[in-house]
Amino acid sequence: MPNDFSDINECEDNTHHEDCHSCVITEGSYTCKCRNGYELDPITKQRCIDIDECNGTKGTHYHLDCHKCINTIGSYTCECDEYYEFYPNEPKCIDVNECDGERGVDFNEDCHHCQNTSPGYTCRCNAGYDEDNTHTEGNCIVMDQRIKICNTKRV
Incomplete structure (x- = not known):
């Protein structure tokens, strides 16, 4: 057989x-x-x-502008640092333009003229105010006239 x-x-x-x-x-x-x-x-x-893209090299296996890579089944996604947001068309982080938002909500109420930076924003101030851009979020503060007068006399 x-x-x-x-x-x-x-x-x-x-x-x-x-x-x-x-x-x-x-x-x-x-x-x-x-x-x-x-x-x-x-x-x-x-x-x-599944390929764990996050175990690879930033810029080669996952996007260079991805702040924290998180592996997903068949792909990956990103977590973004403060002042950045996830870009919906590809997995990367982009700067949030706080100045496009509302004063007092998206940028400081005391900021007269908001200028976007990456990350955060700075402020340009009206006459009589000093710019305090020492932090990621700018601010305008009232000038101390006594300090200005003293500094002028020393010169």
């Missing part, structure tokens, strides 16, 4: 591994073709595994 050693088509019979994105028949077995963000399991060659 002859033995039947015909090859089983795992791709056609749906007997391939469920984590195989596209089944590719090989002689005596099968392998997988994986979607972006996945790689072929180097051990079994019969399933797709």
